[in-house]
Amino acid sequence: MDQKQKLIKNWTDDSNNYSNKIKMELNSFKKQAWTDIILENTGKNTKMNILDVGTGPGFFSIIMSQAGHQVTAIDCTEAMINEAKENAENAGITADFRVSDGQALEFDDESFDLIISRNVTWTLIDASKAYREWKRVLKPDGKIIIFDANWNLKLFDEEIMKKYEEDEKEYKKLFGEEPPSHTGADMIDYRKSMPMCQRRRPQWDFNTLIELGYKKIYCDINIGDRIYNEKEKVIYRSSPMFMLVIEK
Template sequence: MKMKEFLKENERYWADRAEGYCQVNIDELRSNKKLEWIDIIKSNAPVFAWDRRLKVLDIGCGSGFFSIILSCAGYDVTAVDYTEEMLNKAKQNAGDLKDKIKFRRMDAHNLEFDEGEFDLIVTRNLTWNLKDPEKAYKSWYKVLRKGGKMINFDANWYLHLFDEEKRREYESDRKNVELSGMEDHYTCTDIDSMEDLARQVPLSKIKRPSWDKVVLDKIGFKNIKIDQNIWTKTWNEEEKLNYGSTPMFMIIGEK
């Protein structure tokens, strides 16, 4: 499938999921977990000599969780997403912050910003979903200023489609969630459509974040750091039970 066709199909899927995804973000905003997220991002953000707000780019902002909490924390935030419906939800969730956050519809593979425009890039659960993640990383590197950082949170969300051991772990997660009586975050979505998309993107079948480190180093990122246990600080018990076989990692690169 060509990039243009893929983007259209991807957008349709996420537009359909916007309402449910939005509720997840609303729940996060109401919880104390947002404080842990802010602390993690702040502690890894770049430090410059000037006295001004850091310019932050939230790529694949979804319904606005990162954009909202970072704007509240005093950052100058720009939020981009390819799905118009997600951007509408993000603006709605932002409330009084709507006019402070700059929302743009944009393809993460081809950012339409000036070179060196941002001090910090944040993104969550996006790179696995890209048709050409290496191209996207190059675009992100370009819009970072020298000394700026990218903080990416992601996981091997659909490796179970290609790896038998991961498939068994995934099925075990589903059984454990059922026995617990908690909501299953997979079965409450259109699994068939999501798995169809997942099979079309390269990172579904690649064990990460080792792949990311190699690519970021090749592009020119330096001081690359990986934390494969970041999920222990950011997930609640329901998330840990749902995603036990796909623990979230954090990877940071500096320009």
């Protein structure tokens, strides 16, 4: 399979699993935590037209719709969009859900006040192309907020792998259970094949965004204290989640 086929297969196969995860998030402190951290960084108090890139099972689309904004949500797999539509219906919200490529957007120039994504940019086959497209559809005073981490750099860096294995041991010791894992052969093959997985981020993003002409970039290199539960703070310690807030 080529990279795109691996991408679609991976997220199609895992769509129900991720849907179950966001259902738990919607019934936890995370719903308000994520709402707060997004809205704090938009710089706007009015209703926004938001593009949720890589919506997955629809978590960001749901919480932003519930906060009173108009949301268009895209994902590369029909399975994820189907999960998102069902979750949105159960949450009592409406959004425009579409199967679409985040690297080749079907929207007019300057369509959105805000573009958001979570754990998506590491999956991009051509991130430079995607960031160029996101700039095109962003309004002049709009922002992009990216949440991601170096989830897979341990597959390419022995020192990071050692730290991750230490975190796994501490997790077992503290919580008396096996940590969550993504170690299936197909999963590892997929992750090793994605170009963003071996790039050191967010430094790579900074350099690329500057080259593309973005004017302002703010970064928080670790937002875990705000959005992780106690177990996640341990197991994700060696790959902290960063936030990029980008102005056109």
